[in-house]
Amino acid sequence: MKRFKTRTTIKDVSRRAGVSVGTVSNVTNAPHLVAETTREQVQAVIDEIGYRPSRTARSLPARRTYLIGYRLPTPRERGLSQTLDVFLHELVETAYGHGLEVVLFTSRPGEDPIEAYREVARRGDVDGFVLSETNYEDPRIEYLLSAEIPFVAFGRSRGAERFRWVDVDGAGGVEEAMAHLFDLGHERIAMVAWPEGSESGDDRHQGYCRALEGRGIPYDPDLVIRVESGVESGHVALDRLLRLPELPTAVVCVEDLIAFGLMGEAGRRGVRIGADLAVVGFDDLPACEYVHPRLTSLSQPLGEVGRTLIDLLVDQIENPEALPASTMVSPTLVVRESSGARRA
Amino acid sequence: MKRFKTRTTIKDVSRRAGVSVGTVSNVTNAPHLVAETTREQVQAVIDEIGYRPSRTARSLPARRTYLIGYRLPTPRERGLSQTLDVFLHELVETAYGHGLEVVLFTSRPGEDPIEAYREVARRGDVDGFVLSETNYEDPRIEYLLSAEIPFVAFGRSRGAERFRWVDVDGAGGVEEAMAHLFDLGHERIAMVAWPEGSESGDDRHQGYCRALEGRGIPYDPDLVIRVESGVESGHVALDRLLRLPELPTAVVCVEDLIAFGLMGEAGRRGVRIGADLAVVGFDDLPACEYVHPRLTSLSQPLGEVGRTLIDLLVDQIENPEALPASTMVSPTLVVRESSGARRA
DNA sequence: TTGTAGGCGTTATCAA
């Protein structure tokens, strides 16, 4: 019966270096307490046999797990699904810089959304959570606040002053998109929005309003189409635009998916994107580069978001009493051919 | 000075139920050793105070971490980047069913690819690894084999008989795509492939060859365009096709990205996709639904892959001496408008 | 400056 190879432990080092385990521990955690010669000897042994303290074993006395929990979005849902790679990568990378790692979990459809968090928290398996896909009323936030479990959220929510969050300035982004369209000579600009009631959707819509106001253009409700998320909604949206007495010259979409659908339908209806109708999306999905013409879109700085989230979470873990400090980041407009050239 | 809320431990349960901690432990881990009445009493307390054994504390005596390590692909690299959500979700979900969780790590560009794995392994922080983006010669595999660390790989590799893997039958997939094109009446079919030397690329190319052979069509090297991964390569590819004395009526692309680029260039050059030229991609990226016309593509069963990988890994962890059993899964052809209608 | 011992929350072994 063969045995598993066993890791090298602090005892191996202590034996080999002829010092006590306490001293070895100090070499890694409090080197200043160890005489220089001893420290060097011990370090040499550590390097030689490649010893690393086990996270598991460290956790017990430290009452920390050095682990951060993140619940994956359901595949293909609105939100981070298509940009998960960038977001997660930065989360993991930044966490690593703080000596932390990221563990994943999911929740099953139909299940109480806080159940998965509660299970993880009960086992005491993480030091804190990163939340994404938040909304106005998010039961997870209420739960984590009341349970006094450290967390940070990607996205504001009701009671945002009570916790740490990072959010993208959707309104500002849309204003930037509108400014771009104004620059190109557009005046009659439509917006395809989601139904009212989502934090990011309402935020982006507000940017549309502010931009019009800043330009002194009256708000025309006919130019605002409300549809659900998804490509098919883009078909519907274009159809509605075509029923207007006069087609707008440009349209800002609340998400890329809708823009893609709108462009597809435009092709079928003989509307030339970029020439007859300028289109701007939101999210800057990879597919913006794949469609024809390529889609101008607002790129969320997901790397920065991930980084900041972890920094805030670490701050809260180490500093639970401090006042929540949160951050707003700005999207960047990536101009491509769908918003076309300056109008005559 | 406020103290953290502390989880409920096995001691809390034992005190409250008036039994020893050993008995409580048995209630969760070996209920048959406990008298029914005691078991019920203890269980009632557990339910009442919501006790769950801590993974961290369990790990120490068990010499297992109940954690599986996965290194994220670099954002936007060829491979799982754009379909990470589906793959990861299934990995995590299946692992959970086995009482395991998934921890992430990354490696920094330029760093020795096995370094990140070695660090994690040294700390003994995981029970095994899931590898993706493997290739013929993968140093990670050699390292993990020699270190006797359990792992499974998404993708075959040299020496595939020595470890457990799951791979997608790329050749079979391309054959299916070719059969579809034959059915539509195509005979002169091009392939846009990657440069030789990648496992999945060569595999897919082989499917092209087999399909021609099966149909008794001679292999024409002019119809095989070799380009690097990426949208721009699609532009190049179409250009090359257009230089041929006669344009093929259909083209199979080794990846969707190339197909997207090819379609974009086709638009600019006045080639009508679906009518003049049928196009099939590989990967079934979300963007297949966003381009116009929508792209016919081979969908990899990433959910099944993730599930099988975890099952195999658990098998290896519990059964390290058993002979490696591996699995091949088949992609599914998703037919959309880019492969057009039957030819006259 | 170093060594020793107790404890972190579990599980496993052995007596009772």
Place this chain on the structure above:
DNA sequence: TTGATAACGCCTACAA
């Protein structure tokens, strides 16, 4: 069937 008790690997007093 149950209860003590000794690990597991590490950290942190505290003692030497």
